[in-house]
Amino acid sequence: MKIIKQIGIIFTVCWLSILVEKALPFSFPASVIGMILLFLCLLTGVLKIEHIQEKADFLLENMAFFFVPAGVSIINYFDVLKDTWLQLVIICVISTVITFAVTAWSVKLAVRLMGRRRDNE
Amino acid sequence: MNEIFASPYFGAALSVIAFGIGVRLNRKFKTPFCNPLIIAIVLVSAVLLIFKIPYESYNKGGEIINMFLAPATACLAVAVYTKLQILKQYWLPILTGCAAGSAASMGSVYLLCRLFGLNESLSVSLIPKSVTTPIAVSIAEPAGGMVPITVAAVIFTGILGGVFAPLLIRLFRVSDPVAAGLAIGASSHAVGTSKAIELGEVEGAMSGLAIGICGIITVLFSMLVL
Numbered sequence: 001m002k003i004i005k006q007i008g009i010i011f012t013v014c015w016l017s018i019l020v021e022k023a024l025p026f027s028f029p030a031s032v033i034g035m036i037l038l039f040l041c042l043l044t045g046v047l048k049i050e051h052i053q054e055k056a057d058f059l060l061e062n063m064a065f066f067f068v069p070a071g072v073s074i075i076n077y078f079d080v081l082k083d084t085w086l087q088l089v090i091i092c093v094i095s096t097v098i099t100f101a102v103t104a105w106s107v108k109l110a111v112r113l114m115g116r117r118r119d120n121e
Numbered sequence: 122m123n124e125i126f127a128s129p130y131f132g133a134a135l136s137v138i139a140f141g142i143g144v145r146l147n148r149k150f151k152t153p154f155c156n157p158l159i160i161a162i163v164l165v166s167a168v169l170l171i172f173k174i175p176y177e178s179y180n181k182g183g184e185i186i187n188m189f190l191a192p193a194t195a196c197l198a199v200a201v202y203t204k205l206q207i208l209k210q211y212w213l214p215i216l217t218g219c220a221a222g223s224a225a226s227m228g229s230v231y232l233l234c235r236l237f238g239l240n241e242s243l244s245v246s247l248i249p250k251s252v253t254t255p256i257a258v259s260i261a262e263p264a265g266g267m268v269p270i271t272v273a274a275v276i277f278t279g280i281l282g283g284v285f286a287p288l289l290i291r292l293f294r295v296s297d298p299v300a301a302g303l304a305i306g307a308s309s310h311a312v313g314t315s316k317a318i319e320l321g322e323v324e325g326a327m328s329g330l331a332i333g334i335c336g337i338i339t340v341l342f343s344m345l346v347l
Binding site for chain 1: 192
């Protein structure tokens with residue numbers, strides 16, 4: 001029963017997030033609305049972490065599995081990949097290195113700023 | 122013959138079995154190249170192609186599995202919530218790093234796509250590739266991207282981060298574990314995070330936080346540009 005209840009809570013949050021998505025004047029992915037809703041529920045104490053812990057762990061630990069069908073549909077896109085796979089690989093490699101460097105560098109800067117502010121206090 | 126494959130149980134069972142094999146191989150070889158998701162995708166695709174099973178039949182079961190994507194994304198909130206304490210403590214570096222990283226990722230992909238002369242649909246498929254798969258898909262799909270290309274690019278990026286994170290940390294001389302963890306999470310989401318956890322507790326927690334926060338920031342940025 002515990003797990004059923006947790007599944008019920010998470011499905012309800014997902015359904016509510018679709019309602020919110022429809023109500024918003026701009027387009028915003030429902031799954032991310034669900035994430036924000038759930039976060040707010042936890043923050044405000046509407047939901048306690050114990051209410052959803054097991055179900056959340058199950059979904060997070062098996063996240064990759066849920067992408068198997070989406071990934072398999074790549075067999076419908078072989079003709080696109082045939083001509084572009086090398087460019088796609090190069091783009092992924094270069095942009096991953098850039099993203100890593102920019103993030104690390106800006107965090108370093110922010111930590112230094114925080115330290116300086118603390119010294120002034 | 123084809124009707125026995127058209128039952129949703131077929132696609133669902135095939136996916137579970139293929140993923141199970143992927144997890145086993147991954148445990149055995151302990152290298153990010155043996156990614157369970159990639160192994161599962163290759164195995165399922167091979168079965169469909171060899172036995173000439175139409176994708177539509179397989180996808181009857183696939184659609185049921187797809188139903189769990191939104192709940193799984195929502196649960197990323199739980200991952201962020203359990204790290205609330207470090208989020209409060211390091212909110213400035215976390216937000217700065219995730220915002221800069223997301224912008225750098227989207228911007229560099231966009232410029233490279235232009236450089237290589239890739240078409241609009243392919244570019245849109247690649248732009249959100251540094252964030253976790255469910256969020257990347259929910260950005261690329263409505264903007265006219267090709268979902269499987271997005272999924273492939275996201276996984277490949279994750280593996281790159283997982284494999285090369287220790288090298289990148291040395292290359293860019295990142296001595297601060299907060300910076301290292303955020304950089305790994307921002308550039309290579311969950312696959313990278315599994316490596317970050319191996320590097321240390323702070324690295325793992327920061328990388329895990331970056332998955333959710335970069336996801337939301339990337340959605341916001343993409344609303345402005347796509």
